[in-house]
Amino acid sequence: MTTFVIAVDGPSGSGKSSTARGVAQRLGLAYLDTGAMYRAMTWALLQRGTDLTDADAIARDAEDVVIVSGTDPSDPTIEADGTDVALPIRSSEVTGSVSLVAAVPHVRELLVQLQRSTIAAAEQGIVVEGRDIGSTVAPDATVKVFLVADAAARAARRTAELGGADAAATQEALARRDHIDSTRTSSPLAKAPDAVEIDGTHHTLEEVVDQVVALVEQVREPR
């Protein structure tokens, strides 16, 4: 039996994690944050002292990194090499390097394989969020959402999350990461042709979750 998958893709700070978790909790599904996996890989390579300007070194060292994601939406966990990395993967050091690591094709092969096996193990269905879920990881997903929000709104949300950091610098850092994520050659951030675009700029998180749940209900109970 194929797993019931809801794919949520979009740029940084558009609300993917909060929306995907909310939808999973509402519908009793598992939840997978694939961005956390790329961040955990980046953390582990930084720990090893891998030269992150050298794609071959990244590809070689990534082979030995063991990443484990817990998929309970009320308590998602992420481990790298047996260490709980939920906090360190949000550091500015990891945030500033993750796009370099995520652009290396072999890293993507390793993590996409892991993502697919996590999806296959989720018997009740799963909400998966990232950049390439609808296009590459789960092209047969039942519902695909491409979540967007204005660059200024995304930066303001991230700034608030970081305790009022420099808003202009945060917006610039988001734009830089989105540019790298959208222009890399290996499965870039892209809206799948059959994804439904939702703009959350002027909606509360609750309203965005409602919109995704409504899409799921349309598919589950076609009228």
Ligand SMILES: Nc1ncnc2c1ncn2[C@@H]1O[C@H](COP(=O)(O)OP(=O)(O)O)[C@@H](O)[C@H]1O
């Ligand atoms: N619709 C929304 N309205 C206001 N704030 C939101 C909304 N969706 C998410 N947020 C907030 O924006 C920030 C970034 O959301 P997050 O889910 O981490 O985005 P992403 O996973 O796309 O990077 C979080 O602080 C979150 O609480």
Ligand SMILES: Nc1ccn([C@H]2C[C@H](O)[C@@H](COP(=O)(O)OP(=O)(O)O)O2)c(=O)n1
């Ligand atoms: N499926 C994915 C998920 C994330 N990535 C990359 C791109 C992002 O810059 C980093 C971190 O993703 P994450 O979702 O944690 O980023 P934000 O929370 O939106 O800032 O990983 C990816 O290439 N493919």
